[in-house]
Amino acid sequence: MTLNRRSFIGTGLVLGAALSAPPLIGQARPRVVIVGGGAGGATAARYIAKDSQGAIDVTLIEPTRTYYTCFFSNLYIGGFRDLASIGHSYGTLAAQYGINVVHDWAVGVDRDGRTVTTAGGHVFPYDKLIVAPGIDFVEGSVPGWDISAQNRMPHSWKAGSQTQLLKAQVEGMRQGGLFCMVAPPDPFRCPPGPYERISMVAHVLRERNPTAKILIVDPKQSFSKQALFEEGWQKHYPGMIQRIGPDFGGNNVSVNPETMEVDIDGQVEKVDVCNVIPAQKAGRIAELAGLTGETGFCPIVPATMQSRMDEDIHVLGDATIAGDMPKSGFSANSHAKVAAMQVRAALTGSTAFPARYSNTCWSLIDTDDGVKVGASYAPTDEMIAKVDGFVSQTGEPADLRKLTYEESLGWYSGIVADMFG
Incomplete structure (x- = not known):
């Protein structure tokens, strides 16, 4: 196609130009x-x-x-x-x-x-x-996060200043740091979108911060174009990206924006950048x-x-x-x-x-x-x-x-x- x-x-x-009907004279x-x-x-x-x-x-x-x-x-x-x-x-x-x-x-x-x-x-x-x-966003869908935390842990799921902020945070990550995405549950805007974002973050880190790691915490068993993304990640960003699905705690997640911590089914990860995409x-x-x-x-x-x-x-x-x-x-x-x-x-x-x-x-x-x-x-x-x-x-x-x-x-x-x- x-x-x-x-x-x-x-x-x-x-189509439209040929089918429109002009208003009657004097009619509102x-x-x-x-x-x-x-x-x-x-x-x-x-x-x-x-x-x-x-x-x-x-x-x-x-x-x-x-x-x-x-x-x-x-x-x-x-x-x-x-x-x-x-x-x-x-x-x-x-x-x-x-x-x-x-x-x-x-x-x-x-x-x-x-x-x-x-x-x-x-x-x-x-x-x-x-x-x-x-x-x-559904309030409370990611425990510990609400819209007041969007500057510490941006969603960037409405484009503009949030997108600028996330880009700046990724580019400013410490060498060898950890980027984490809390992925949304179904249904959500643009099913492949979070995983394209992971690819783009990995592209930046490979060039600027090659020892950095990416962690995806995902409440879904599978996602759109999964085989294509996973093939691409292995080819272009080997060893950089790890995904934790619901079988390993991806559906039991909370965050602490003040301490920049993510709790995954009781295991706490200290992160440098956290992209939270709520329900x-x-x-x-x-x-x-x-x-x-x-x-x-x-x-x-x-x-x-x-x-x-x-x-x-x-x-x-x-x-x-x-x-x-x-x-x-x-x-x-x-x-x-x-x-x-x-x-x-x-x-x-x-x-x-x-x-x-x-x-x-x-x-x-x-x-x-x-x-x-x-x-x-x-x-x-x-x-x-x-x-x-x-x-x-x-x-x-x-x-x-x-x-x-x-x-x-x-x-x-x-x-x-x-x-x-």
Whole structure:
């Protein structure tokens, strides 16, 4: 599966322009409010504004003025990207597509009154609401750690200053020191992400601190692309990385940020850097809006991305219970295109085609050693179900791995253009 920027963006561009319906003269435009400006929210905002040709009033509420993608942030840690290359602004969405971009926190949703309230006290009425809030952390999921400890033991699972901090800590480790990752339980954002991060940390340490060690404490029996990562670690970083799974105490872990200690089933390890990635749930605004279920994530209608709690609300990306689809930037972008089409159809009478979804997750293990896993999906009544899939194989030749990495670079350029214009 080879993607380039032209083919990635092209499908949506042609489809929407031909199907939009202009507003009637003198008729107030229907209003769509979108909470969250990441891979789901920004994409949905752009597609609704673009494909409706101004027939829909679109407001995007996002607190940050520069959005740093969590995808590819590991490559920044590894030294393959600079921070500016993963940071993106919302100027084009406002200037070119006429989207009202509001930099504020959404703090309340009145589903009966169909309004969203922000921390600044502004109230935005909507006809349709799209909620794409990403993730928050489950309090107490790693005993000893809470958000107040994120400077001592960064999570770096929301990109930006946390990513900068973790990179600085890795580069500043004492010679021969110990890096520890407390990996998250399922389900979590980007299944291969923690293990790509381990690869990137190992890449830095091999060059700067070759006697350092890496310890992964993992509550899961297995993880995405495990055979590929373990093959790569043995090839590029032999003897550096050790993983402790649940059979050896990986599911009984606590931390002490003040003393920089990790307790693994009663055995205490003194560490130099500790990356704690806690259990996750849907972003807080989804819970406040009453859109989450028992798992802390949001159940959706597979064919439309509508909330099962409210038909006038669509939920996208990492916050959702999306069946077989993993939580990833690619998935969120795919959700957004389906939701945008459904919202536009409901508000302008344009055609909505049957939903189809796709995802690919690329990972870099070392220089030019890229691997991937992906699939296509279709909705059933119960879930978004996998139709077919692919995954890189162990033992692949170096030229294929390099091509896979280059493919990921093309995808990144394509998806950020699809998000931000």
